Amino acid sequence: MSATLLLEQLINGLQLGTMLFLMASGLTLVFGVMGLINLAHGSFFMVGAYLTAAVTSASGSFLLGVSAGLLGAAAVGAVVELVVIRRLYHRPHLDQVLATFALILIFSEGTRWLFGSSPLWLNTPPWLSGFVTLPGDARYPLYRLVIIGVGISVAVGLYLLISRTRLGMRVRAGESDREMIGALGIDISRLYTAVFALGAGLAGLAGAMVGALQSVQVGMGEPVLILAFVVIVIGGIGSIKGALFGALLVGVVDTLGRVFLPLFFRGFLPPSEATDVGAALASMLIYILMAVILAFKPKGLFAVND
Amino acid sequence: MTDQTPSGTLPGDLPARPPRRLGRRGTVQLVMLALLLVLPVAADLLGHPYYVTLASRLTLIAMAAVGLNLALGYGGMVSFGHAAYFGLGGYVAGIGAYHAFDATAFMGMLPGSDNLLVLWPLAMLACGLLALLIGAVSLRTSGVYFIMITLAFAQMVYYFANSWPTYGGQDGLPIYIRNQLPGLDTQDPLTFFLICFAGLVLAMALTSRLMGSRFGAALTMARLNDTRLATAGINPYPVRLVSFVISAMITGLAGALYADLNGFVSPSMLSWHMSGELMVIVILGGVGRLYGPLAGAVLYISMETLLGGLTEYWQLFLGLTLLGVVLFARHGVMGWLAGREPHG
C-alpha cells in the first residue's frame, strides 16, 4: 500500500463525493423546503447525461453539451414540478414515494423508447483529457480534478445563494416554517418550482459530467440515487452542510473501502477469498456506516429541526 | 373466508347489527377467490400449463404483497425493503436444494434439504430473524428516515448476495429439481399452483384473524395515533416490531415458493425494484384492504402479460397507471370494486 495509491484513491473519493453532493444537495433542498421525498431525482441525472451526449455529438462542443444537460434537466424538473409534484406536497410520504417511483418508470421506459437500450457515446473532450502529475510522480486524470473543482464551486455557489440572496432567504424561511412563508405573501408556488428546478439542474449537471466517465444508459441514475439517499440520511435530511459532509464522507469511505478492504483481507486469507470477502464487505460498508450513525443520531449528523 | 357482517345484538343500548349476509365487499372477495381457483384448474384440464404457471406466479406475488400489506397497510410502516425477505426466502429454498443436490453442507455445518416441510419453516425463521434485526434498528426511526433505512438495509442484503460467489453471485442460483413435499408431485404445475393458492389463502386468513384480535387493535391504534396507544398503556414499539417480523415471514415464505416456481433465485429478487413493485401492487389494489394485494397482483400481472405482449415499454404505462391511482384513485382497485371500508 503506497502513499501514491492512497493519494490517488483519496482524490477518487473526493470526486465521487463532490458528484454525490450535486445529487444530494438537490434532494435535501427539496425535502427541507417542500417536505417532499423525490425518488425520481436519479432520472434528472439520467436526463442530464442523455441531453449532454445528444447535444455534444450534434454540436461537437462538450461545453455546449454540458450546458444543455444542466439547463435541460432543470427545465424538465420545472415541468415535472408543475404537472405532478405540486399535487404531492400535502400527501403522506408513502404517496410521494409511489408517485415518484411511477415517474422513474415513466422516465426510464420513455428514455429507452426514444434512445434505445444501447448506451450513448460520450467522451471527455480532448482539452480536458490530459493528466496532472501528483506528488510521488503519479499521473492523475485532469477531468476528475475538474469535476472536483466544479463540485466545490457549486458548494460555494449554493452557500452564497442560500445565505446572501433573497431567494436564499426565502428558502431558509421556507425550511423553518412552511405555513408562515405562505402567509407572508411570498409566492410560494414559484419558490417551490424554482427550488425543484435547481435541484434537478444540479442532478443533471452531475449526470452530464459523469456521463463522460461512465456510460450513458438508462438506469444510470439509480445507484447514484440510492447513494444520495444514504448521504442525506447521514447528513441530516434538509441540511446542505450535512449533504456536503455526508457526500464527502460517503465518497471517500466507499472508494477507499473498495480498494483497501480486499487488500486488508489478503493479509490473512487466501487471495481469491480475500477479494470476495473484501468486495462483499466494501459494497455493504456505506450502509453499515449509515446504520451505525443512525443508531446514535437518529436524525442524521446535522439534523434540521422539522 | 370473506368478510361478513356478524349477527346478534351487543350489550348495552347499541344498534343491533343486521343478520349474517354477504355484502358488496364479501361478494367481490368470494368471486375473486373463486376465479383464482377455477380458472387455472380449467386451464390445466384444457391442456394449457402456461396459464397454470402464470396463475402460480400471480398468487405468489400476491402472497408477498399480503406480507407487505400487514406492515405497510395495516401497520402504517412504509417498508421500502421488503424484497430483502422475499429474496432471503428464495435463497433459503435455493441453497437448501443446492446442498441437497451436491450432498454438501451450508457453511460446512448445515446439511442441504429438498424437503419443503424443512425449507419453509427455515425460510420463515431466517426472514423473521432478519426482520427482527432490521426492524429493531429501523423502528426507532420514523417518517422518511424509516423509508430510507429499510431501503438501505435491503440494499445491504442485495449487495451481499451479489458478491457471494458460492451461490452464484450476480448470476444467481439455479434449482434444478423442484423441492419436494412428501406425498405430492410438486413438479406438476397444477399441484404446485394449488400449494401456492393454499399459501395465499392461509396468509390472508392469518392477516384477517390477526387484525381482528387484540394485537390487531393495538396495531391499528399504533398506525392511527400512537400517542393515544401509549397513553392508554401500550408501548407502540414492540407491537410494530412483532407485526414487522410476521409480515417478513409471510413475504419470505412467498419468496421460497417463488424460487421453486422459477427454478431459479437471483439477487434481482432482493433489488429495490422488487421492493418498489411490491409496494406498487399493494397500493394498486388498495392499501390496508384484505384483498388489496390480490387485486393489485391481478392488475399488475394483467398489465405485464397483456400490455407486455403489445409493447416492451409496458412499464411506462404501469408508471402512468400508478401515478393516476396515487393522484386520483387513492383507494385502489378494491376501493373501486368493493367500496369504502367501514372504518380505519
Next chain:
Amino acid sequence: MAEAVLALEGLHKRFGALAATDDVSLTLRSGEIHALIGPNGAGKSTLIAQIAGSLRPDAGRILLGGEEITGLSVAARARRGLGRSFQVSSLAEPLPAIRNVMIGVQAQAGHSFRFWKPAERDPRLIEPALAALARMGLAHRAWTPVAELSHGERRALEVACALAMKPRALLLDEPMAGLGPEGSARLTELLESLRLEVPILLIEHDMQAVFRLAERISVLVAGRVIAHGDGDTIRRDPQVRDAYLGE
C-alpha cells in the same frame, strides 16, 4: 391526613437558559381535585409532560402511590394507573368512539400479544368501555366515528378514555379548552361526580370551573409554584394577582 396518590418532589427542567420547571413539588391526595393554574408560558405543559412521561426531568422525583415512576415510559406509567387527557384531543379519528376507549381497557387487561381471539366484539372490552362512556354521558354516541363527534363530545371522550384505564390518578390538561359556557358547565358537573372515585390534577384556565371544583389550588408562574392553598387564599394572594393582572 389523606395519603398522597401522586407526588412531585423537586422537579427541575431547563431548556438552554430557560428554567421551564424550577423546583416544583406538589401532591395529589385521594378524594381531592387539585387545580394547577398559571398564566400562559408558565410551564404547565412542560410539567404535565414530565408527569406523564413524555419528557424527562433534569432532577427530581415523581411518585405514584408511593412508588417512583420517574424513569418509566408513558405506557408503563399508564399501566400503573396514571390516566391523562390532552389539551388538544388526541384520538383515532376514523374509529368509533368506543374503539378509542376499548384500547385502554385492553391495556389494563394484560398484554396485547393475543393474536387469535376476535377483539372487536369482546364483551370483556366492550362493557367496561361502555361504562366509561356512560360515566361521561356518551353511551349513545359509542359507535359514532370520532371525526363526527362535536368538540364538546371529544373533550368528554378524552376523559372517558382515561377513566377506562381504572386510573389511580387523573391528569386532565385543560379539559374545558374550546368549550362554551354550557359545555364547560356540563363537563364541570361530570368532573365533580368523579372526585370520590379518582383524584384529579386539573390544569385549567377556566376560573369558574377551578374555583367550583378544586379543594387545593397551586399557581405556577415562570416554572415555580408561587402560591398554594384553597380558593379563597389564592384569590386574596397579592403575588397571584400580580402575576395575572401584571400580564
